[in-house]
Amino acid sequence: MRGGSIYIERSSGLHRLHPLTKVALTALCFASAAALPGLPWLLALFVGLLLPLAIWGRLTGAFLKACLLVVGPFVLSLTIIQGFFSGGETVLFNLGRFVFTQEGLLAGLTFAARLLVALGGTLLLMQSTPQPHLMQALTERGFPPRIAYVVLTAIQIFPSFQDRAQVIMDAQQARGLELQSGLLNRARLLLPMVGPLILGSVMDVSERAMALEARAFSSPARKTSLNTLADSLLQRALRWLLALAAAALLLWRLWSALQ
Amino acid sequence: MNLRVEGVSFRYPSGVLALDGIDLAIPSGQLLAILGENGAGKTTLVKLFNGLLRPSQGKVYIGDWDSAEHTTAALARRVGFLFQNPDDQLFERTLAREVGYGPRNLGASEAEVKRRVARALKLVGLHDMADAHPYDLPQPQRKLLALAATIAMDTPILVLDEPTIGQDEVGRGAISRILTDLHRMGRTLIMISHDMDFCAEHAQRMLVMLNGKIHVEGTTEDVMGQTKKLDEAEVAPPQLVRLAQALKMPGTPLTVDDFVDEYKQWRKKKKSK
Numbered sequence: 395m396r397g398g399s400i401y402i403e404r405s406s407g408l409h410r411l412h413p414l415t416k417v418a419l420t421a422l423c424f425a426s427a428a429a430l431p432g433l434p435w436l437l438a439l440f441v442g443l444l445l446p447l448a449i450w451g452r453l454t455g456a457f458l459k460a461c462l463l464v465v466g467p468f469v470l471s472l473t474i475i476q477g478f479f480s481g482g483e484t485v486l487f488n489l490g491r492f493v494f495t496q497e498g499l500l501a502g503l504t505f506a507a508r509l510l511v512a513l514g515g516t517l518l519l520m521q522s523t524p525q526p527h528l529m530q531a532l533t534e535r536g537f538p539p540r541i542a543y544v545v546l547t548a549i550q551i552f553p554s555f556q557d558r559a560q561v562i563m564d565a566q567q568a569r570g571l572e573l574q575s576g577l578l579n580r581a582r583l584l585l586p587m588v589g590p591l592i593l594g595s596v597m598d599v600s601e602r603a604m605a606l607e608a609r610a611f612s613s614p615a616r617k618t619s620l621n622t623l624a625d626s627l628l629q630r631a632l633r634w635l636l637a638l639a640a641a642a643l644l645l646w647r648l649w650s651a652l653q
Numbered sequence: 654m655n656l657r658v659e660g661v662s663f664r665y666p667s668g669v670l671a672l673d674g675i676d677l678a679i680p681s682g683q684l685l686a687i688l689g690e691n692g693a694g695k696t697t698l699v700k701l702f703n704g705l706l707r708p709s710q711g712k713v714y715i716g717d718w719d720s721a722e723h724t725t726a727a728l729a730r731r732v733g734f735l736f737q738n739p740d741d742q743l744f745e746r747t748l749a750r751e752v753g754y755g756p757r758n759l760g761a762s763e764a765e766v767k768r769r770v771a772r773a774l775k776l777v778g779l780h781d782m783a784d785a786h787p788y789d790l791p792q793p794q795r796k797l798l799a800l801a802a803t804i805a806m807d808t809p810i811l812v813l814d815e816p817t818i819g820q821d822e823v824g825r826g827a828i829s830r831i832l833t834d835l836h837r838m839g840r841t842l843i844m845i846s847h848d849m850d851f852c853a854e855h856a857q858r859m860l861v862m863l864n865g866k867i868h869v870e871g872t873t874e875d876v877m878g879q880t881k882k883l884d885e886a887e888v889a890p891p892q893l894v895r896l897a898q899a900l901k902m903p904g905t906p907l908t909v910d911d912f913v914d915e916y917k918q919w920r921k922k923k924k925s926k
């Protein structure tokens with residue numbers, strides 16, 4: 395599915411929601427991921443809101459699988475790194491001169507849960523909305539196409555990370571990088587893996603941007619669309635509510651950080 | 654070092670049978686081209702050579718090693734691999750460090766690493782830029798850098814997936830020269846390519862795949878002459894061969910010089926008739 399769309403066609407209420415409503419939901423997820431104080435809150439949001447929405451959208455399997463595939467590796471590496479290196483009082487076990495602390499473990503898990511919530515919100519949107527519809531919804535509301543495109547690409551790159559990560563892992567192993575070795579060697583994996591992942595994705599985006607430019611993407615002429623997107627008063631209200639909640643969360647977080 | 658594939662089949666977890674009963678022996682020092690339409694199984698086949706994939710059935714031997722008994726990192730001592738997209742592997746701050754990464758992984762001493770880096774960069778013509786950042790190079794040159802990184806591993810066997818893709822004439826010429834050098838050094842070279850003219854010019858032997866099977870194989874001249882088989886595999890012979898066939902000339906000229914020679918002879922014969 396490399397570079398492809400992650401949209402999954404189903405007939406469900408979630409699919410029929412106006413794309414912007416789902417964008418507002420995703421925004422709330424990002425705000426929550428950044429602002430919620432601890433692990434229980436984050437997990438509660440995932441289980442209490444995101445999962446039921448996925449079930450409503452008949453996406454349960456694909457949704458959970460994608461969450462696991464993307465967040466799984468992070469859970470592992472983050473808990474290892476935080477567990478050993480972020481310090482703390484409660485020692486769970488030690489390995490030579492390295493100690494693994496409960497505080498570190500918790501910090502790692504919390505960070506992974508933040509990723510999970512942000513990713514979950516993104517997946518709900520992308521798996522239930524064809525990309526052209528999203529693009530159309532954004533530009534219809536006067537969103538500059540250029541920015542809409544950047545936002546969409548950023549969201550899309552995330553899942554295609556999995557595929558790229560596999561190719562990169564193959565390439566580095568072929569250069570003699572041993573994978574199944576001890577903990578310290580794990581740290582040596584980081585740069586060869588993450589470097590190409592990020593650099594390569596940046597290149598992808600700039601190439602795609604050029605391809606679009608060549609097709610008069612930024613032409614000021616108004617684009618005609620063949621499709622109309624259904625909206626309702628209820629959804630409009632819901633969107634405002636979600637956006638306000640997201641803003642409130644962030645403000646609250648900011649305010650408590652300043653105390 | 655020679656390479657043997659015995660009765661190999663491979664099925665992806667998704668259920669696709671990508672290789673179906675492959676038997677193949679590649680003698681030491683041979684330059685082999687693997688051809689075939691998209692999805693024929695070329696990449697899957699070569700991924701078995703360095704353990705990135707394991708056969709579902711059958712065996713792959715690299716010299717005297719059964720590939721099943723070694724990790725990819727260990728097989729990297731014997732099989733070097735140039736991936737299609739160089740950006741899937743570049744991460745170091747300088748060209749020299751990038752090229753030295755493989756040899757360091759294999760435990761070469763610093764002096765040895767230095768020597769190999771200098772030689773590999775020289776071979777691909779990037780020695781003047783040893784301290785530049787990989788992303789200061791344009792994409793085609795990054796591919797040459799990735800090739801240098803593969804060469805520096807000093808493996809007896811080299812696998813190249815689409816080496817000429819995205820290269821202009823200059824880049825193609827550079828790769829052609831590098832392959833010729835490596836071939837002269839006695840390395841076993843296996844390349845996958847859709848670039849027919851390039852394959853016809855360089856390969857000693859060709860292997861055409863279709864639906865996970867070897868459809869036809871033999872010397873380059875022999876394979877290029879089998880129009881019907883190539884047609885079935887959706888592989889178009891190079892321009893020169895097609896031109897010769899259109900003229901109803903005998904033989905399969907692979908280079909312009911060959912063509913001119915054969916054409917002159919054929920004309921002479923025709924006139925004397």
Ligand SMILES: Nc1ncnc2c1ncn2[C@@H]1O[C@H](COP(=O)(O)OP(=O)(O)OP(=O)(O)O)[C@@H](O)[C@H]1O
Nearest residue numbers: 665667669671689690691692693694695696697698
């Ligand atoms: N990771 C994978 N999972 C499942 N199926 C795969 C995977 N990679 C390849 N395949 C399938 O296996 C078959 C052989 O693919 P392969 O990549 O070996 O072909 P190829 O000859 O290299 O093609 P190309 O010229 O496009 O590179 C195809 O049907 C392909 O769809």
Ligand SMILES: [Mg+2]
Nearest residue numbers: 695696697814
């Ligand atoms: Mg391939």
